[in-house]
Amino acid sequence: MEPSGSTSSNHTLNSTGGGCPWEISDKDRLCRFLCYGSEGDVYTAREEGRVSLENAGALLSLLQEGRGSEVVEEIKRFSQDGRAVRLSTSIFALALCSQHSELKTRQAAFKALKEICRDPAHLFSFIQYKKELKEGMNCGIWGRALRKALSDWYNEQDAMSLAAAVTKCKQRGGWSHQDLLRLSHTKPARDAIALISKYVTKGWKEVQVACADKENSEEVVKVLSYLEVVEKVKHSCDETEVINLIEEHKLEREQLLTDHLKSKQVWRALLKEMPLHSVLKILGKMTSNKILESGSSETQIICDRIQSESALKKAKIHPFSILLASENYKRGQGYQGKTKWEPDSSILKAMDSAFYRSFTNLEPVGKRFVVAVDVSTSLSSVVPGTAISTAVAAAAIAMIFARTEADVHVLAFSEGTVVPCSLSAHMTLAEATAELVKIPSGSTDCTLPITWASDKGKSVDVFIILTNNPLWTFTAGPVESLKKHRQTSGANSKLVMCGLTSIGHAIADTEDRGLLSISGFDLGAFSVIRNLAQDLI
Template sequence: MEPSGSTATAGNHTLNSTGDGCPWELSDKARLCRFLCYGSEGDVYTAREECHLSMESAEALLSLLQEGRGCEVVEEIKRFTQDGRAVRLNPSLFALALCSQHSELKTRQAAFKALKDVCRVPAHLFSFIQYKKELKEGMKCGIWGRALRKAVSDWYNEQDAMSLALAVTKCKQREGWSHQDLLRLSHTKPACETIALISKYVTKGWKEVQVAYADKENSEEVVKVLSYLEVVEKVKHSCDETEVIHLIEEHRLEREQLLTDHLKSKQVWRTLLKEMPLGSMLNILGKMTADEVLEPGSSDMAAVCDRIHNETTLKKAMIHPFSILLASENYKRGQGYRGKTKWEPDSSILKALDSAFYKCFMNVEPVGKRFAVAVDVSTSLSSVVPGTSVSTAVAAAAITMIPSGSTDCTLPITWATENGKAVDVFIILTNNPLWTCTASPVETLKKHRQKSGACSKLVMCGLSSTGHAITDTEDRGLLSICGFDLGAVSVIRSLAQDLI
């Protein structure tokens, strides 16, 4: 029950970053951390469901701001985004936008200073700007004050030139905003000649760039950026499949930089697959098989399979075992969710995914806690986890590897208490929407804490249900999960580590 290298110690009630008083008090800081993690201050995480973000859904955040703890909030936002704790990034972007227009100067300054750390790619920056716009609706003032103009200008000016060239050609617009809009509204003054070149390309277009730099004696860095932008423009106007493939190989172009017509070519896809991030490739295995890009017994199929279960590749991409499980079950299904795309699953891909599943456990860092995982063994576990092709039984089995009748969630806790087993985290897996408990789950958990001296927590996973009501939701050690996805694994991990 206790993983090797476990550092959990019974009776250790040391408070963490979310605690402000009693270890189990659901403080505003704890609610903020939940919000930043999955977009809700409540104790229910719903898989594959984006929460609606509004002032009403961020009461704890607003309370902390009113208490003058805005800088503390900004630091927490940075931690959640940089350490990979945020299952969904939009709550952090919303929270940062809210901090950036708070009445306290220190909070606003901290928020704008954190912009480049939180918004690492253009899509994040566009979302942040849109949240600011939505939060300002109904107010007489606009959003483009001096502080935002400087923050956006700094975001562009502090980028590596080649990274920025890739970013502006890969993600041109999102959320109704474009790079052209942001550069214009922020009055960005380029800090160096390469940023000036990219800015001109975005705002004026390639033809004006050609004219402006044709007769100049350009630096080596400017020549490098010019050459890259020339390639991007060249591929946009090319109808020659051979030329497109050569440009992809030579300059590692990505599919977002290609035209829709280019993506009708099987050979173009085969070329893209060679350098495509592994996580992205796993999501399109079915489509690639259906479109006969990957054919049984072909060298391209062999190359893809080699990438899937290559230990070095898996480690570099930090692929989680549950991601492989989802990809495998979705591929086995032989049909897309909308029913239009169908394929015959290839045995070599299935074999590669099976091998990769076990190899990926090297990417899971031990939490250093004692887990007790209980699985409801009723026939209801034969159903499928919503939004996936994974049966609830398979999901439950996979989860037990990573850390009939009614379901009594107190039984595992009672068993551990009566047998002198100190448990840090109880995980109960079922798809039964009804909890029939002989006693209060909260009281049963409290008794285990008192007897064992452990800081025990309880996670109740309804793998296919819409929600579970727990009598006392003010205990920070309780969490409900509805459905299951990779985000749920992350949420459980964060709870175990006292991060939410």
């Protein structure tokens, strides 16, 4: 029998009493939903399923209990603190709260709108979710509260930021700024917002007429000048002029015409200021189109940016993101198979350097970890949806925890054998991979890392078990071993089972807040593990 404890987010295990401190509450289910879009204990990497009411049972229960304001606060926390793997679930949850029958819940949701929906794409998504929820919740959309919330969203923006936003993201999912400004009856709060509103709803010519021969404020003059540049580039066929406008005004590709993007020189100009995340995604395409050629000055500039510690820090790029991009680039072709390229050695070298330099971006969780790699099956297969072998993925995951956390044991295990692995800070990814796969293979027994910790008298907060076994045919249940470890060590131990090639297996039928399965692996999996370790889901 497990010791008694609270069902709140901070469990306290002691040596007496009965009961279950690991019971899953509606609040826990809500937090899981906000984190990865499911109330269950399985996170499926790279799955971008449409969020729906069927997935949000706990959210609805909490609303019916009159805990709407608490729900909205949780939505804000998950969307703003980087806890959510996908922001779409937070936006859906906010839309649901905004249509709830209780006035306080609706007010809290609309008040939080501009904090959660920070750019137009989020705002359009929010409105679309409201439209989809309309029938199921038997309510209207365009009431006074929504109209005011949308008016506030536009009116409280910095004018130059809003001008850039409405010209980069004009419409999404069937909604446009023109629709929202018209349906919300927005009354602009100041001249610069009025100018942008007129531009969106009436067009550039109307703006020119309205502002001609007028004494305009400094803010209006700046917005006018910016919109003039956007209009100028839209009507320009002169490659040199387009390039100059891009470089002078930091224009982005969403503000250009499709014809402009046929020019290599235009792409080279765009690359100079393009966010690093975006650069990493299109390296293959840029190499394929000969925009980045071997030995060229553009390629050197990109290589310098990729491995610049200040650029990596500013973009907050995670080492695993770089690894995903690097392995995909090394592959030499896109996932659809149409775009092919010859990987450039200097770009590969820069990405390798960036991988190690980006470790400084990571913040420790501050928990005691065991990262155990199952080497009983071949680790030569590929993690679904990526170009990374399971061996390299396992080594990278182990390295990330070993280099970031103060208390980590990395183990390789297989059929009765557990081998502690030393992953030093100076070790390369190739050396770490070799260190992990050096013991002979056998059958999978995922209890081994837990019993190893218990036998060694080590208290562990989180066990992360990485396996390539698609069937997960365990000789003994890891859940029972985990419960024993909790009792003997007094630790609030949790278990994360990562099936690197899995498509959706759970560890066990038992419900326990400390158990989580991850199918496949992606960047979001790190957020899920972090949230679990910190008692946030």
